[in-house]
Amino acid sequence: MVQLFVDEGSLTEVKAVQRSIVDTYQDDFAKYAKQKDLILLQQVFRYVPRGLSKKVKYSNMAREEPSLKVKNVIELLANARICHQVFHSHCTGIPLYADINPSAYKLLFLDVGMANHICGNDWLFLESIDERNLVNEGGLAEQFIGQHLLHPHQAPQLCYWLREGKSSNAEVDYVISQGNLIVPIEVKAGKSGALKSLQQFVFRKRVKLAVRFDLNPPSAQNVKNVIRTNEGSREVEYTLVSLPLYMVEELTRILDDLRKKE
Numbered sequence: 001m002v003q004l005f006v007d008e009g010s011l012t013e014v015k016a017v018q019r020s021i022v023d024t025y026q027d028d029f030a031k032y033a034k035q036k037d038l039i040l041l042q043q044v045f046r047y048v049p050r051g052l053s054k055k056v057k058y059s060n061m062a063r064e065e066p067s068l069k070v071k072n073v074i075e076l077l078a079n080a081r082i083c084h085q086v087f088h089s090h091c092t093g094i095p096l097y098a099d100i101n102p103s104a105y106k107l108l109f110l111d112v113g114m115a116n117h118i119c120g121n122d123w124l125f126l127e128s129i130d131e132r133n134l135v136n137e138g139g140l141a142e143q144f145i146g147q148h149l150l151h152p153h154q155a156p157q158l159c160y161w162l163r164e165g166k167s168s169n170a171e172v173d174y175v176i177s178q179g180n181l182i183v184p185i186e187v188k189a190g191k192s193g194a195l196k197s198l199q200q201f202v203f204r205k206r207v208k209l210a211v212r213f214d215l216n217p218p219s220a221q222n223v224k225n226v227i228r229t230n231e232g233s234r235e236v237e238y239t240l241v242s243l244p245l246y247m248v249e250e251l252t253r254i255l256d257d258l259r260k261k262e
Contacts, residue, residue, distance in 0.1 A: 179256075184198055188215075195210075
């Protein structure tokens with residue numbers, strides 16, 4: 001699609017290719033599912049782009065279908081690499097994937113452009129929006145970062161961290177490991193946003209480095225802050241590496257450079 005736009009300079013042509021890809025996938029579902037399951041397969045396929053960044057709840061995808069049936073459809077799509085399961089890891093050590101909860105996960109889709117297409121967004125609309133118009137901009141930003149972190153040279157087994165409590169929840173968008181580092185990653189669609197969950201992770205897992213992707217210029221700063229915990233107020237101190245969204249492919253190199261300086 002990118003090459004088509006480079007060659008033709010036409011967003012209309014790109015949209016036609018996106019439509020063709022979606023139609024092809026849905027036509028192919030008939031080869032892998034019985035007729036009675038075909039509608040559910042198509043339903044889940046179209047739900048994933050709308051549910052980006054959200055913990056999967058089977059009832060949200062197909063309220064009248066058994067959870068096991070929906071789960072099997074998700075696994076079928078994941079095996080076909082149409083979507084990817086990002087599991088919650090307790091992150092008590094390396095490897096992160098040895099510490100996952102297989103029943104708690106969120107989903108990434110094929111590609112952020114295809115996700116936008118299925119949600120009904122085209123480039124002319126996206127070009128003209130402001131923060132009040134796009135209700136899923138956070139999910140799309142998380143999809144963009146996640147699909148790059150899944151690159152085989154970075155984090156083929158991508159995790160996130162979730163703490164669910166009676167009074168408050170905490171969630172870190174992604175957690176990766178590189179060498180001996182466990183690195184929490186927050187994704188922001190704009191230029192601002194609180195880092196409460198990230199700092200809870202830093203405190204509880206005793207890490208010294210965290211990453212934030214947003215729309216600000218790149219920076220690295222030492223952060224000292226006081227956070228509220230169940231045990232009372234506690235101080236956290238860590239290095240925060242902030243990168244613009246488009247620099248996600250540089251993350252591996254940047255982390256290696258920081259490791260060399262230790």
